[in-house]
Amino acid sequence: MSALTLERIREELASYDGAPLRIMEVCGTHTASIVKNGIPSLLSDKIRLISGPGCPVCVTVTAYIDRLTELALTEGTAVCAFGDLLRVRGSSMSLADAKARGGRVHMVYSPAQMLDLAEADPQRTYVFAAVGFETTIPVYAILIQEAERRGIRNVKLLTSLKTMPQVIGWLMDSGAKIDGFIAPGHVCAVAGYEDYITAAAKYGVPFVVSGFEGPQLLATIYALVKMQGRGEVRNLYPGVVEKEGSPESRQLTAEFFEPCDAAWRGMGIIPGSGMRLKDEFAQYDAGSEGLTEDRMATGCQCAHVLTGEITPEQCPLFGKVCTPQDPHGACMVSQEGSCFNHFVARGI
Numbered sequence: 001m002s003a004l005t006l007e008r009i010r011e012e013l014a015s016y017d018g019a020p021l022r023i024m025e026v027c028g029t030h031t032a033s034i035v036k037n038g039i040p041s042l043l044s045d046k047i048r049l050i051s052g053p054g055c056p057v058c059v060t061v062t063a064y065i066d067r068l069t070e071l072a073l074t075e076g077t078a079v080c081a082f083g084d085l086l087r088v089r090g091s092s093m094s095l096a097d098a099k100a101r102g103g104r105v106h107m108v109y110s111p112a113q114m115l116d117l118a119e120a121d122p123q124r125t126y127v128f129a130a131v132g133f134e135t136t137i138p139v140y141a142i143l144i145q146e147a148e149r150r151g152i153r154n155v156k157l158l159t160s161l162k163t164m165p166q167v168i169g170w171l172m173d174s175g176a177k178i179d180g181f182i183a184p185g186h187v188c189a190v191a192g193y194e195d196y197i198t199a200a201a202k203y204g205v206p207f208v209v210s211g212f213e214g215p216q217l218l219a220t221i222y223a224l225v226k227m228q229g230r231g232e233v234r235n236l237y238p239g240v241v242e243k244e245g246s247p248e249s250r251q252l253t254a255e256f257f258e259p260c261d262a263a264w265r266g267m268g269i270i271p272g273s274g275m276r277l278k279d280e281f282a283q284y285d286a287g288s289e290g291l292t293e294d295r296m297a298t299g300c301q302c303a304h305v306l307t308g309e310i311t312p313e314q315c316p317l318f319g320k321v322c323t324p325q326d327p328h329g330a331c332m333v334s335q336e337g338s339c340f341n342h343f344v345a346r347g348i
């Protein structure tokens with residue numbers, strides 16, 4: 001994009017005076033980039049950006065965290081998880097609390113690390129906290145492939161895997177007032193964007209597939225403004241995203257996983273919005289079925305934040321009893337969380 005074009009986009013977005021627009025970014029990485037680049041401050045008051053349910057840690061229900069802490073405290077079992085997940089509270093404790101009480105918890109940077117831990121400690125069962133969206137699911141497939149190739153039998157997954165198109169459909173069917181979607185670039189790189197073509201036509205709202213840099217996001221928002229009233233999809237992340245996604249990654253996912261209903265924090269069970277291990281790989285499952293109970297901390301408004309009904313600042317606990325140092329709810333824990341990013345933005 002030339003400097004002139006970007007300048008014009010900035011001017012038009014700053015001076016926009018049309019109908020009020022609510023534009024949702026459903027990907028947590030987009031949320032973080034929007035804040036980092038100060039994009040809301042570049043937009044007219046008539047364009048409001050809303051963070052959607054695309055942060056995997058934020059949408060994980062209490063029962064899942066409870067199962068993880070139970071496993072961590074079980075003799076002969078260890079839990080491996082990405083860092084953010086350690087601080088999310090279940091009904092009585094977080095994984096970090098379980099670790100402080102003597103539970104076995106390993107913070108890892110990739111699922112592959114768990115294989116080395118498990119291989120070196122064959123008497124113990126290692127369970128990976130497998131949360132994530134379409135982007136991460138092939139990584140868990142590779143973990144199982146590698147475990148089989150290396151003959152490592154003491155590894156399992158506790159899955160809380162979600163898919164984007166179904167939750168977007170659920171939001172729109174629930175009456176959410178969204179005028180356009182910044183479609184998730186990483187998810188589309190894996191899964192493609194054909195589902196969003198269907199959704200755009202069904203709901204009559206535009207979707208734009210976007211990259212993650214500030215200028216790319218501005219161009220995406222500009223395109224969404226110009227596409228108002230058109231149920232179409234544009235791909236502004238070419239070269240990375242193809243319409244059909246990555247056939248190899250999709251194949252890997254399909255080999256090990258199949259669609260299932262899934263519980264989302266504050267949204268309940270959304271049919272077909274999750275992925276579970278296929279029955280032939282059940283020996284790798286650590287008890288993922290039926291983890292649906294969703295009990296949020298008293299006063300936490302994550303459910304309303306995740307669906308764009310309120311901004312994080314409208315939660316009475318925001319910045320008072322709930323901060324990144326002492327998070328009350330999952331949306332304040334994750335660096336992709338809406339509450340976390342709004343809190344950080346106050347200091348910019």
Ligand code: SF4
Pocket residue numbers: 299300301302303305312315316317318319322323327328329330331332333339
């Ligand atoms: Fe929950 Fe904290 Fe966000 Fe309020 S500010 S919705 S308590 S995470």
